[in-house]
Amino acid sequence: MPAKTKGWNIYYTILVLWILVYSTLILNTPVNPQSAALYNISEQGLFIIRVTLAIPMFIIWFAGVFAFSALKRYVNLIRDTKEEPAFRDMLKGVGFIVWLGILSSIISTTSSYFAQGASDFSWRPITSTLSQYFFVIPYLIGFSYFLRSSMRFFNLHGKTLKFTKKFIIAASVFISLLGYIFLTLIFSHEASFQQVGDIRPTYYIGPAAATLTLIVPTFIAWFLGIASIQGFSRYVKEATGIIYKSMFNWISLGIVFLVFLSIFLEGLRSIGSAAILQLGLWQILALIYILIFIIAVAYISLAIGVRKLTKIESV
Amino acid sequence: MVSTVMLYDEVVKVADDFLGPASGRFIDRQIRTHLHKAPSEMTTEDLLKLIDWMKVSVALLTNDPEVVNKFTSRLISLTR
Numbered sequence: 001m002p003a004k005t006k007g008w009n010i011y012y013t014i015l016v017l018w019i020l021v022y023s024t025l026i027l028n029t030p031v032n033p034q035s036a037a038l039y040n041i042s043e044q045g046l047f048i049i050r051v052t053l054a055i056p057m058f059i060i061w062f063a064g065v066f067a068f069s070a071l072k073r074y075v076n077l078i079r080d081t082k083e084e085p086a087f088r089d090m091l092k093g094v095g096f097i098v099w100l101g102i103l104s105s106i107i108s109t110t111s112s113y114f115a116q117g118a119s120d121f122s123w124r125p126i127t128s129t130l131s132q133y134f135f136v137i138p139y140l141i142g143f144s145y146f147l148r149s150s151m152r153f154f155n156l157h158g159k160t161l162k163f164t165k166k167f168i169i170a171a172s173v174f175i176s177l178l179g180y181i182f183l184t185l186i187f188s189h190e191a192s193f194q195q196v197g198d199i200r201p202t203y204y205i206g207p208a209a210a211t212l213t214l215i216v217p218t219f220i221a222w223f224l225g226i227a228s229i230q231g232f233s234r235y236v237k238e239a240t241g242i243i244y245k246s247m248f249n250w251i252s253l254g255i256v257f258l259v260f261l262s263i264f265l266e267g268l269r270s271i272g273s274a275a276i277l278q279l280g281l282w283q284i285l286a287l288i289y290i291l292i293f294i295i296a297v298a299y300i301s302l303a304i305g306v307r308k309l310t311k312i313e314s315v
Numbered sequence: 316m317v318s319t320v321m322l323y324d325e326v327v328k329v330a331d332d333f334l335g336p337a338s339g340r341f342i343d344r345q346i347r348t349h350l351h352k353a354p355s356e357m358t359t360e361d362l363l364k365l366i367d368w369m370k371v372s373v374a375l376l377t378n379d380p381e382v383v384n385k386f387t388s389r390l391i392s393l394t395r
Contacts, residue, residue, distance in 0.1 A: 083336050156336060241335025243377050248335075308376075312337045313344075315372040 011072075015065045018102055019058055025109045026054055041281065049285065056292040057105060063299035064098035067254070070306040077313045086152035090251075093145030094302070097258070100138035107131040125204035132203070136217050139262050143224035146255060150231025157238050161231050171226045179219050182267050186215070225259035232256075247308040254302025261295050320355050322393065326362065329389045333373065333382065345369055359394050366390050 031043040031050070041049075071091045078084050111127030154161035186192050191199040193207055203210040232252045239245050268291075279287070323342070330338035346354045349368045350361050357365070370387045377383065 078340075081336075081340065239335050240331050241333055241338065242382055243333050243373070244335030244337055246377075309337070311376060312334055312341055315341075315375050 009069075011065050011069050015061055015102070018106060019061070022054065022057075022106055022109060025106070025113045026050060029109070029113045049281075053285075053288065056289060056296075060292055060296050060299070061098075061102050063296040063303070064094075064101065067299040067303040067306070068094050068098050070303040070310070074306050074310045074313075077310060082156055083153070086149050086156070089145045089149035089152060093142040093149060095142075096138045096145065097142040097262070098299075100134055100141075104131055104134035104138070107134055124200070128200075129204050132214055136214055136221065139221040139225070140217050143221050143228055143259065146228035146259075147224050147231060150228045150235060153235040154231060154238070156235075159238070161234065163227065163230065167227075167230055171223060171230075174226070175219055175222050178222070178263070178267070182218075183211075183215065186210075222263050225263065229256050229259055244309075244312070247305055247312075250301050250305025250308065252305075254298050254300075254305060257294060257298030257301065261291060261298060265291060265295075319358055322359060322362065323354055323357050325393050326357070326390065329386070329393065332389075333386050334376075341372075345372065362390065363394055366394075 031046045033043060036043045036046045068091070071087070071094055075084065075087050075091050078087060107127055108131040111124050111131060114123035114127060151161045186202070187207070189202070190196045192202050193210070194201050203214070205213070229252075232255055236245055236248055236252055239248065268287075327339050327342050330342050334341050343354045345365055345368060346352055346357050346361075349365055350357065352361065366387055369390065370383060373386050374380075374383050
């Protein structure tokens with residue numbers, strides 16, 4: 001008889017509380033007139049954009065918490081089975097990405113909130129730097145758990161997941177290319193490490209510290225994410241069960257989307273808003289909406305897969 | 316006559332081709348819920364009764380009727 005999972009909806013309660021905090025911060029942070037002038041848009045228009053951007057953000061958060069809750073429920077259902085450690089690692093990975101991701105957004109908004117009233121001392125450098133670390137760390141830890149999860153799944157067949165030289169070379173080339181583009185954009189942009197006119201710096205820490213503690217860990221996270229995708233796809237190939245495989249494919253797909261989109265988002269975020277703004281405001285908004293939608297789809301496909309697997313345990 | 320333990324193992328083996336790592340738990344639950352027996356006590360007669368239940372359960376897990384038919388026909392072959 002499957003064990004009932006008590007208290008799983010506590011996560012939604014926490015989420016609603018965080019949404020209230022976030023909404024309060026957003027609604028009470030006045031628009032910076034300099035930013036409005038910089039984007040060539042009215043202060044009211046900028047405020048509306050800020051509020052409308054919060055809505056898809058809440059959808060992402062809900063989708064993330066939905067996937068986390070579904071996975072948590074499934075892990076409780078399969079307690080003491082051979083697959084439990086692998087799914088538990090996946091749960092930890094999703095948990096770090098979802099919950100610390102939400103925290104990162106709240107810290108970032110807190111940064112803007114405190115920046116308004118500060119005259120002699122601004123909180124922005126502290127909160128902005130904290131927010132950047134909170135953006136890198138969840139993916140670094142989350143993808144490490146994904147990789148360990150994929151290795152544990154592979155062990156279920158009595159085999160050890162070993163990466164071929166071909167894969168290591170291909171992943172290294174891919175990350176090196178991305179890394180090169182990423183570093184070129186950061187170091188060629190004037191406002192990356194210093195304030196230029198009204199444009200605030202992307203990084204409030206020096207180039208060496210940013211490279212060592214933010215950029216390199218980001219590359220490591222990418223590698224771990226790509227390696228975990230390879231691990232999960234090899235597990236799906238090796239796994240038995242036509243129905244089980246089709247359900248697990250949803251989970252695998254969700255993780256693929258999550259890894260690649262987080263790579264892209266992480267890149268965009270680290271380049272800095274001023275550099276991205278060269279694209280034009282409406283193009284950027286369209287880009288953000290598309291990315292947010294795809295991330296929500298990633299979480300939802302993960303949740304669909306987990307809920308399908310949960311069904312096997314309950315029919 | 317196939318021993319009950321051997322029959323159970325064969326049923327799990329068939330289920331493994333469809334439900335993978337979840338097959339053992341699925342079969343155990345079907346036997347306990349519908350036959351009110353310990354899984355190792357299942358007989359060939361029991362399996363015949365259980366197939367109908369399992370067909371309904373598997374149909375809830377997939378929209379492909381061919382998969383359901385394959386699953387049940389392989390289980391039926393174990394009763395011969």
